[in-house]
Amino acid sequence: MPNRSISPSKPNRLVVALAYDRLCTFEFGVAVEVFGLPRPEMGEDWYRFAVAAVDEGEMRAMGGMRFVTDGGLDLIEQAGTIIVPGWRGIDEPVPEALCVALRRAHDSGARLLSLCSGVFVLAAAGLLDGRQATTHWRYTDALKARFSDIQVLPDVLYVDGGNVLTAAGSAAGIDLCLHLIRRDFGTKAANSVARRLVVVPHRDGGQAQFIDKAVPETHEKARLGPLLDAMQAKLTDDYTVARLASMAGMSNRTFLRRFEAATGTTPAKWLLLQRLSKAKDLLETSSLGIEAIAETSGLGSAANLRHHFRQQFSTTPAAYRERFGGRAA
CATH class of the missing domain: 1.10.10.60 (Homeodomain-like)
Known part of the structure; x- marks a missing residue:
């Protein structure tokens, strides 16, 4: 069993992203942008990054590109965190060698992240049995139908299952990667990376398992925006539903309905x-x-x-x- 710890007190910061023929370039690019760029301001304990090829030889990527990588599946044995970008097709079989490598990595303590349809790779490896998971909303029904042992959550940005994490489609992968930075390095570091990416540092949800609900871009959200800003500016104030409804110019019942539609949760x-x-x-x-x-x-x-x-x-x-x-x- 490979040793994934740099030392007994220092975690393994090697992040390995999978690459394969017909690679989904957006999700792969998210992994590279978040974990692969040098960030000297973060210190020596920051992540190291490598790419592991699932297929041999020259591979194709979406957009007409062709590429090769220096490392193969053997890199998975050294990783502390493994990222599976969107898979090349939800009906495409997953190579058994990849499933075996991922199961071994999981058994020896590596964290596994799937972005978008990459969840089908983790599911094929049996690593999501009995767990909650998510994927792009277009694929949730297919995931439910094919893997009945998985509790599929269709309306969240990501699911943190501890050492197995799954993200919904496309940009939700950024949310999950920033969440992992918050876990490893804290809010300040995650906010710093978010600023570099020019994205919102954290989309709140509030579920116990760090399951973040997608915040819909609705009329209600736009209407309540000034109120949310005012609440954040004065967190020490006492906010009752009646006071908030009055500030928003609504009845209590209408306010509660629109607040939950806008934020995915209750005011409290x-x-x-x-x-x-x-x-x-x-x-x-x-x-x-x-x-x-x-x-x-x-x-x-x-x-x-x-x-x-x-x-x-x-x-x-x-x-x-x-x-x-x-x-x-």
Whole structure:
């Protein structure tokens, strides 16, 4: 069994993206852009990147390109994280050698990420049996029909199953990759990469398993935009449904319906996530005490902050600060 740890205390930061004939270039490009570009401001512990060819010789990519890579499936044995871009066709068989290599990698501790239709590769390898997963909305019915042991979630951006993660279509792959950076390096590092990509750093969802619901671009979202901005600007205020509905110029019932349509969640849950996000940022970037952070972020007390922080992120504020405090922006 290959050793995937650089040292007992230092995780394996080698990210390996798969490449194959008829490669989906967008999802592959996401992996390269997020993990393959040098980022010296992040320090020596940042990711290393390699490409593993599934097929031998010259391969074709979408858009009429042809390419070769230096490494084959043997690179998978060295990876700490493996990325499967969109597969060459949801009805295309997955080579058994690839399935075996992915199962071995999973058994020895590697993390596996699929982007878009890449989920069909993980499913074919049996790595999603009994798990929740997602893919592009065009393929969710096919995934359900072909792999009945998978709980397919059609309306989310990504699913974090711990060491197996799946993203919905196209740009949702960026969301998942940024989420992984948040897991590994904290919010500040993820925001820095998002700025380089010129994308929103985090699309909130609030599910316990870090399942982020897609935020629809609706009339309701546009109408509530100023209200959401005002809430984020004053997280310490007390917001009741009646007050928010009045601010939006709606009845309570209409406001609740439109708020959930715009954000995918309730006002209370959305506000809690914004406050926790503010607390995380302060833990990373300030020397404020836990009580002061709780007050500044609108969570009120250190006890309340600790409770919600552990419930949402499965760790304590102190442990989070110890791990992520002082990261480069």
